[in-house]
Amino acid sequence: MTWPDAPSLAVPLAWSAAFGARTAPRLALNTLTAQVQAVRDGLGVAVLPHFLAREAGLRLLAARLPDGAPMERPILLATHAELAASRRVRAVAAAIADHVLAKRHDLEGA
Structure with a gap:
């Protein structure tokens, strides 16, 4: 899962791209709630805040970007x-x- 292309979403789009979202089939959803539900439904993976992913019972695949940088806002x-x-x-x-x-x-x- 990723975000729609929009300048205001540059950071989460870059994070998704770092995990290959630009080269993989892409489902763009414009709310965190929709992204969490799509992941819970088995439609793919997404870069989500820890607290939302934990509440939804989702499994962490990576705690940092592939280059080792933290994902912080x-x-x-x-x-x-x-x-x-x-x-x-x-x-x-x-x-x-x-x-x-x-x-x-x-x-x-x-």
């Missing part, structure tokens, strides 16, 4: 400049950050 939390000083917005941002940090081990795939 930053998590960004953004807000409009005019809202950045809002106590409510800061409270929600802090809660989200705390939750992500608490799940760091799961997100890193360790």
